[in-house]
Amino acid sequence: MNVRQAFVARSLHLCHVFLIGLSAWLLLSLNFPSGAQANSREEIQSTYLAELIVQARAAGLADQRQWHLLLHYRPSLTGGHISQADEPEFFLAINGKIDPEAELEATLSSFFSSQTFGSLPQAAPCAFIARYHWLQSQLSFDKDRLPAFHCEHFSHWYRELNPRGVTLIFPSSYLNNPSSMFAHTLLRIDQVGQTEETQLLAYSINFAAQPTTDIGITYAVYGLTGGFKGRFSTKPYYLKVKEYGDIENRDMWEYQLGLNQEQIRFMLMHVWELQLTYFDYFFFKENCAYQILSLLGVAVPEWHLTDHFILWTIPAETVRLLTQRPGFVQDIQFHPARTTTIRRKLEGLSVKEKNVLTEIIDDSQAEKTSTNTTLSPKRQGLVLDLAIDYFQYHNMTSEGTDVTEERQLHRLLGARSELDVVSPNVPVPPFSTQPELGHRPARAGIGGGWRNDESFEEVTLRAGYHDLLDPEPGYPPYSQIVLGSMAVRHYNKRKRTRLESLTLANIVSLTPVDMLIKAPSWKLRAELNTVKFNECRYCQNINLNGGLGLAFESQWMYRVVWFALPEFDANFSKAYDGRYRIGGGINAGMIMSLTEKWKMLASGSYLRYPVGDSSDAVLFFVGQRYAMTNNLALRVEFQRHPKDNEGLVKIQAYF
Numbered sequence: 001m002n003v004r005q006a007f008v009a010r011s012l013h014l015c016h017v018f019l020i021g022l023s024a025w026l027l028l029s030l031n032f033p034s035g036a037q038a039n040s041r042e043e044i045q046s047t048y049l050a051e052l053i054v055q056a057r058a059a060g061l062a063d064q065r066q067w068h069l070l071l072h073y074r075p076s077l078t079g080g081h082i083s084q085a086d087e088p089e090f091f092l093a094i095n096g097k098i099d100p101e102a103e104l105e106a107t108l109s110s111f112f113s114s115q116t117f118g119s120l121p122q123a124a125p126c127a128f129i130a131r132y133h134w135l136q137s138q139l140s141f142d143k144d145r146l147p148a149f150h151c152e153h154f155s156h157w158y159r160e161l162n163p164r165g166v167t168l169i170f171p172s173s174y175l176n177n178p179s180s181m182f183a184h185t186l187l188r189i190d191q192v193g194q195t196e197e198t199q200l201l202a203y204s205i206n207f208a209a210q211p212t213t214d215i216g217i218t219y220a221v222y223g224l225t226g227g228f229k230g231r232f233s234t235k236p237y238y239l240k241v242k243e244y245g246d247i248e249n250r251d252m253w254e255y256q257l258g259l260n261q262e263q264i265r266f267m268l269m270h271v272w273e274l275q276l277t278y279f280d281y282f283f284f285k286e287n288c289a290y291q292i293l294s295l296l297g298v299a300v301p302e303w304h305l306t307d308h309f310i311l312w313t314i315p316a317e318t319v320r321l322l323t324q325r326p327g328f329v330q331d332i333q334f335h336p337a338r339t340t341t342i343r344r345k346l347e348g349l350s351v352k353e354k355n356v357l358t359e360i361i362d363d364s365q366a367e368k369t370s371t372n373t374t375l376s377p378k379r380q381g382l383v384l385d386l387a388i389d390y391f392q393y394h395n396m397t398s399e400g401t402d403v404t405e406e407r408q409l410h411r412l413l414g415a416r417s418e419l420d421v422v423s424p425n426v427p428v429p430p431f432s433t434q435p436e437l438g439h440r441p442a443r444a445g446i447g448g449g450w451r452n453d454e455s456f457e458e459v460t461l462r463a464g465y466h467d468l469l470d471p472e473p474g475y476p477p478y479s480q481i482v483l484g485s486m487a488v489r490h491y492n493k494r495k496r497t498r499l500e501s502l503t504l505a506n507i508v509s510l511t512p513v514d515m516l517i518k519a520p521s522w523k524l525r526a527e528l529n530t531v532k533f534n535e536c537r538y539c540q541n542i543n544l545n546g547g548l549g550l551a552f553e554s555q556w557m558y559r560v561v562w563f564a565l566p567e568f569d570a571n572f573s574k575a576y577d578g579r580y581r582i583g584g585g586i587n588a589g590m591i592m593s594l595t596e597k598w599k600m601l602a603s604g605s606y607l608r609y610p611v612g613d614s615s616d617a618v619l620f621f622v623g624q625r626y627a628m629t630n631n632l633a634l635r636v637e638f639q640r641h642p643k644d645n646e647g648l649v650k651i652q653a654y655f
Contacts, residue, residue: 045112049109059138062100062101065301067100067104070130070270071083072279076098080098081099084280085097085277085279086279089117091103117276118276120153122154126153127276130266130270130272157234160203161189163192163261166259167257168292168329169188170185170254170319171183172337173475174244174248175479178223179287180250182315182464183315183316183435185288185319186240186292187205188204189264190256201236201238203237204235204236205271205292205295207232207233207279209230210228210229210231212228223282223283224284228281229278232271234271246396247396247397251334251336251430251431253319253332253334254333255319255331256329257329258329263300264299267299284312285313289313289317289318314464317441323436338389340428343516345382352374353379353382354515356383360384360387381422381423384412384416391409431476432473432477435474437473438471438475438630439470439471439630441464441654442655444655445461446458446650447460447635447650447651449646451645452532454491457489459487459489460486461486462484462485463483466481466482469601471627472599478512478551478561479509480506480508481507482505482506483503483505484504485501485502487499500529501530503528504528505524505527521548521565523567525545525546527542529541531571531573534576539573539574540573542571542572545568545569546568549565558592560593561591562589563588563589565588566585567605567607569609578612578613580611581609582609582610583608583611585605585606586605587604588604589602598626599624600625602622605617620639621640624636630654632653634651635652
C-alpha cells in the first residue's frame with residue numbers, strides 16, 4: 001500500500017468513526033432529551049443574561065431616573081443612594097437597598113430564575129411587573145430566550161380595577177386623629193363606564209401607617225421617628241367614603257387627573273409590586289401625601305414631584321403642586337361630610353320646621369303626629385330626610401348600638417317611603433374652599449410694639465400651619481394648628497435682643513354645637529414664653545395648657561363663634577416660688593368675621609394656681625387681622641397679663 005492509498009484508507013476510517021459518534025449523539029439526544037435540552041437552554045439563557053447586563057451597563061440604566069423611582073432611591077448623606085423602601089424582600093440583590101446597579105442586574109437575573117416571590121406566589125416578572133416592563137422597553141427582550149411566565153394574579157387584579165382614569169381624593173383635616181391633622185390624600189381608580197352614581201364601587205389606593213400602639217406620647221414619638229410601618233392598600237372606595245365622610249366627618253375634594261392609559265397602567269403595575277414592601281412612616285415627611293406623589297411620579301417622571309418637599313410634606317401643598325400643572329387637573333368635585341350635609345339642611349329650615357324636627361328626634365312616634373302633617377308634603381319629606389341623616393350620623397359615631405334609635409330610624413325610613421314626594425334639592429356648599437386656594441403654610445412676620453414701659457421690634461417665623469386669625473380660605477373654619485413657631489425681639493430701652501417665645505404646638509378645635517351636632521371643642525398648647533412676675537422682669541417660662549368645652553355660632557349681624565373652655569395650666573420658671581405653679585380655670589371668647597378679609601378674636605381667662613406658687617391671674621387678648629392678599633396680612637394685637645401689658649402691630653407673609 002502506497003502513501004496515497006494509506007491516506008485514503010485513514011480518511012475513510014475517520015469518517016466512519018465520526019458517523020458512529022454522530023449516530024450515538026443523536027441516539028442519546030432522542031433517549032435523554034430533557035437533560036441535554038435543559039443544559040442547552042441554560043447555556044442560551046446564561047449567555048443572553050450576560051448580553052442584557054452588558055447592554056444595561058452600556059445604556060446606563062441603573063442611573064436613569066425611572067429606575068430610581070421604581071426602587072424609591074434617594075441620594076444618601078454619603079454621596080450614594082438609598083431606597084426609602086424598607087422590606088428586604090423588595091430587593092433582589094443583597095445590597096440592593098443602596099446599590100441601584102446591583103439591584104438592576106439581580107432583577108435581570110431573576111427573570112431567568114424559577115424562584116417565586118410574595119405570598120401568592122409569582123414569578124419575578126409578575127411580582128416585579130413594573131420593573132420588568134420598563135427594562136423590556138429599554139432592552140427589547142427577546143422573549144424566546146426568556147423563560148415563559150403568565151401573570152394570572154395581576155391580570156385578575158387589573159380586570160377588577162377596570163381603570164379608565166385616576167382621581168386624587170383630599171379628605172380635609174381631622175384634628176381628633178394626629179396622623180390626619182394636616183389632612184390626607186389617596187387615589188381613586190375610576191372605572192370604564194363609571195357614573196356619578198356608581199363611583200362608590202370603584203377602588204381606592206391608599207397609603208397609611210399601621211400603628212402598633214395608641215398610647216399618646218408613644219404614638220407621637222413613633223409617628224415622628226418612623227416607628228410605624230406604612231403600606232399601600234387597594235380597597236373599595238365606598239369604604240374610604242364611609243371612614244372619612246361618615247365616621248370622621250371630613251369633607252372630601254376630588255381632583256380628576258389627566259393621566260393617559262399608558263401612564264395609568266404603568267403606575268398600577270408599580271402599585272402591584274409595592275405590595276411586597278413597606279415604608280417607615282414619618283408623620284411630617286414620608287407620609288401619605290408624599291407616597292401618593294411618589295406613585296404619580298412613576299407615571300410622570302419628568303415632573304420631579306417629590307423633589308419639591310425637602311423637610312416636610314403637607315397634603316394641601318401636594319394638591320397645590322398638582323393644580324399648578326397646566327391641564328393636569330381636569331375637574332374638581334366636592335363630596336360633603338355627613339355633618340356638613342346636616343348643618344346645611346338645618347340652615348334652610350324655618351323655626352316651625354325645626355320644632356317639628358325636635359319632636360321627631362325626641363319622640364319615636366312623632367312622625368305620625370298631626371304636627372308634622374301641618375307642613376307641605378315636600379317640607380315633610382325634607383324634615384324626615386334630615387331626621388334620618390341625624391340618626392344615621394349618630395349611629396356611625398356612637399360606640400355600640402342603641403336599640404331604641406335603631407327602631408326609631410326604621411320607623412322614620414318607613415314614614416319617608418310612604419310619603420310619595422321628592423324632597424327639594426338642598427345645596428350643600430362647603431364651609432371651607434378647596435385646599436389649594438388657601439394661604440401657604442409657613443409664615444414670617446415683622447413688626448413692633450410696646451410692652452409695659454418700653455418699645456420693641458419683633459421678627460417671627462412659623463413652620464406651619466394655620467391659626468384662628470389667619471385667612472380662612474382653604475382651611476377648616478375655627479381650627480388652629482401651629483407647630484414650630486418662634487419670635488425674637490429687640491427691646492430698645494434695655495438694648496437687648498432675646499428669644500421671646502418658642503411654640504412646640506398650639507392646637508385649637510372649635511366645633512359649634514347646634515340642635516343636632518354636639519361635638520366638644522378643645523385646645524392644647526406647649527410653648528416657651530416670657531413672663532413678668534414677682535421680681536423677675538422677663539423670665540423664660542415653660543407653659544403647658546389644655547382645655548375642653550363648647551362653642552356656639554350666631555349670625556345676627558356677623559358670623560360669630562362663642563366659646564367657653566375649662567382649662568388646665570402649668571408653668572415652670574424661676575419667676576415662681578418653688579419654680580412652678582399649676583392650676584386651672586376657664587377661657588372664654590369669641591371669633592367674629594367682619595368681612596371676608598377682616599377678622600377679630602377676643603378672649604379672656606381666669607386661672608387659679610393652688611399648687612406651687614399659690615396665685616391667680618386674669619388674662620385678656622384681642623387681635624385683629626386684615627388680609628391684604630391671600631398670602632399677606634396685617635395684624636394688630638393687644639394682651640394683658642397681671643402687671644404686664646403688651647401691644648403689637650405686624651405684617652405677616654405666608655410662603
